[in-house]
Amino acid sequence: MGTSGLARNCRLLVIAVAIAALLIAVHSVISRLSGPAVYDAGESEISVAPGERFEIRVADDPGDGYRWIVAAPRPDPAVLKAVGSHLDRDEPPPSGTGGSRYLDFAAVGEGRTDLRLLHCRRCAEGAADEDGARSLNFRVTVG
The missing domain is CATH 1.20.5 (Single alpha-helices involved in coiled-coils or other helix-helix interfaces)
Structure with missing residues (x-):
């Protein structure tokens, strides 16, 4: 050769x-x-098909001591389940500070449920009443 x-x-x-x-x-x-559909904090109605995944994007700054949780009353587990979250520090959030947190969900079965997210520090009983806490409410329809 x-x-x-x-x-x-x-x-x-x-x-x-x-x-x-x-x-x-x-x-x-x-x-x-x-990839999964992404909904912003200002959207209150979410419609997805069974088996579909979606994300809710919220402004987040882990350095401020607050975190996002799925709050009570929890969504119907036969309709919706939380599957995790991730932070994207490089993507400016809707508010323009910190980063964007993506809360990941999976549509389990047909139905309608309410989803409440809470931004809190202690995130214990009564966390919605603590100073600086805020909540977001969504109506999720799977069908």
Whole structure:
């Protein structure tokens, strides 16, 4: 095998790497476009299909000592369940300070339930009455 065979193998390797990079880029774009629906704090009505996931985006600054919780009364577990949360410090939230917290939910089965989120420090009994606490209320319809 001479230098022409080596050059041909290098070209094939470069083509294979380029195709792999293109496939990774396409997968990344499709994943972002087909990700869960995102609702903002100002939206109070959420409609999703059974099995669908969605996120609620709220302004959050972990340094202020407050955190977001699903508050009582809890949503009907046959309709909706909380599946986690994540913070995106790079994305400016609707209020323009801190970062954006995404609270993740999964629609379990058909029905309608209320979802109450509470931004609190102690987050114990009576947390809704503590100074600086605030709540968000949503009506979630799965069907």
